[in-house]
Each structure stands twice: as structure tokens, then as C-alpha cells.
Amino acid sequence: MKFTGGWIVNLVIDFVIVTFLIYHLFLLVRGTRALQMFLGLMAIILLSLLADVFHLSMVQWLLASLRTVWVVAFLIIFQPELRRGLSMMGNSKLFKRVFKLQEASHLGEIEDAVQNLRKRGLGAIVVMERNSQLRGYIETGTLLESNLTAELIETVFTPPSPLHDGAIIVRGNQIVAAGCILPLSTSTTLDRSYGTRHRAILGISEETDALAIAVSEETRQISIAENGRLIRNVDPNELKGVLAQFLTPADDRAEKAEAEAERAEKNTTRLDRKEKAPRAPERKEKAERADSDDATIGSSSGDETPPRPASATSPS
Incomplete structure (x- = not known):
């Protein structure tokens, strides 16, 4: 061979x-x-x-x-x-590069609904569709195709609504379906304390690129699942910002972080220059003072008569 x-x-x-x-x-x-x-x-x-x-x-x-x-x-x-x-x-960059960012108003509606549901101690699951099509999961629920509002989300998850046990799926500015059944995560590393809602949002995030939100009726905590990763106890007041960050494409996040780093570096350079600029005249003034002090010391020392050494006397 x-x-x-x-x-x-x-x-x-x-x-x-x-x-x-x-x-x-x-x-x-x-x-x-x-x-x-x-x-x-x-x-x-x-x-x-x-x-x-x-x-x-x-x-x-x-x-x-x-x-x-x-x-x-x-x-x-x-x-x-x-x-x-x-x-x-x-959903990789090789096949799909276009990504639609949800408008801030829609995120505000979701944030308001989630906060109100948390305060009332009601459980909820909200799934936000991104690049992956969720048609198979939409078919398991009831088709709504209604405008996205906080009031409608709260109504769906308020018992005895027949749809409150499932998940709602959001596409853009619409609630496409409610009462949807999600796949449960089979991860063996998941803590046993996690309930069905947590396993459901983690499961849908493992199989698709959807962003899923869960409100626990027991602990009243807000959790977010994205790309097979679960984040628990999200601050309700920061929910909108967290959602906007996740919904921003990775390339945009990297470019934004790089731009912020460049701006911070420029600001640091400007501050250093401002701090160094007034130091030059200060150093010059200090040098002049030192020279004048040396001259004064020199003139005063020249006028003085050096002490004569004491003569040794022999003892009598």
C-alpha cells in the first residue's frame, strides 16, 4: 500500500x-x-x-x-x-443571519403582565418565538392570534380560565396561541426542586432558540430559559432589560460591548491628559521655589563664620 x-x-x-x-x-x-x-x-x-x-x-x-x-x-x-x-x-450564522428584535413596547406589555401575575401569586409560562418556528407547539394549544397586551396575558393565566395551565406563544406583537404543551427537559443535572414550569421552559429552550419565561405560583419567582440555560429569581424591575439583552443578536451585543469599551478607553485617555496637563506648570513652579530656597540657604551660609576648633589644653 x-x-x-x-x-x-x-x-x-x-x-x-x-x-x-x-x-x-x-x-x-x-x-x-x-x-x-x-x-x-x-x-x-x-x-x-x-x-x-x-x-x-x-x-x-x-x-x-x-x-x-x-x-x-x-x-x-x-x-x-x-x-x-x-x-x-x-439557526446558526451559516444558514440564517437575519434576526428581528422585539419592540420595546411589546416587552413592556410582557413585563407588566409578569409583574402583576407574580404579585397575585399566579403561575404562567410565556414563550417568545425567535428564528425557530414553533408551529408544532402552537398546534397543541388554542389558536388566538390576538394583539399582545398585558391584560390578555393576565386573563389567560387567571383561573378558572381553561388555558391557564398551558403556555402562551408570542410571535412579534401577537399572542399566537395559548394553552400550549411544551416538552419537559430530561436533563439529569437539573435540581429536583424545579417544578414542571421550570422543566417546560428549559425543555423548549433546549429544542429551539425560543426565549421562555416562567412565573412560579409557589415562590413567586421569575425564571428565564434560553439556549438550554435556566436563570432563576430574575429581578422584576430588570425583566425588560434582561429580555431586550437576550433578544439582541449576538453580533450586535458584541459590537455594542466593543464600542462601549472603546468609549471607556477614550474617556480614560482624556482624563489622564487633563490630569497631566496642569502638572507641568506645577512642577515648574516647584522647581523655581526649590532654586530660590537653595539660593537663600547658600547666601545665608556664606555670611556665617565657621566655628574655630577648640584648642587642646594640657592639664596643669
């Missing part, structure tokens, strides 16, 4: 692609129940490679017979992870 340059390049490319796929698949299943299945799948793949290297014909025949079953089992077992991965891929 000749080890040509083209063969080596193909081997490197093949290795990089396989490593990339395995690594990202591991990231998707990490912390979920599918992790053990993933490790088992890796063991089977390793066994297949060993069978090819050592020409284990019986093992190769067995693995080849089960290959079709593996594909079907893989799709069934890793269905949530695959759906989440495809959703993340579809």
Missing part, C-alpha cells in the same frame, strides 16, 4: 469530520439519559473497526446484519437530541 500525499490528505479530512460529528453529538447528549446509549454506540463502532482490522468475519457478519436496525434505533433513541441539533444548525 503506497502512502501518497493524496491518501494522507483524505485520511486527515476523514478523521477530522468523524471527530467533529462525534464531539458535537456528545455535546448534545451530555447530561441527558441518552449519554449511556451514546457510549454504547461508540463501543459498537469501536468493535466494528477492530473486526475490520483483524478480519473477524463472524463479528463483521453480525454487525452487518444489524446495521439497518442500528439506524432505526439510533433515530428513535436520539430523536430529541437530533431535533435539537438540527434546530441549532438551522
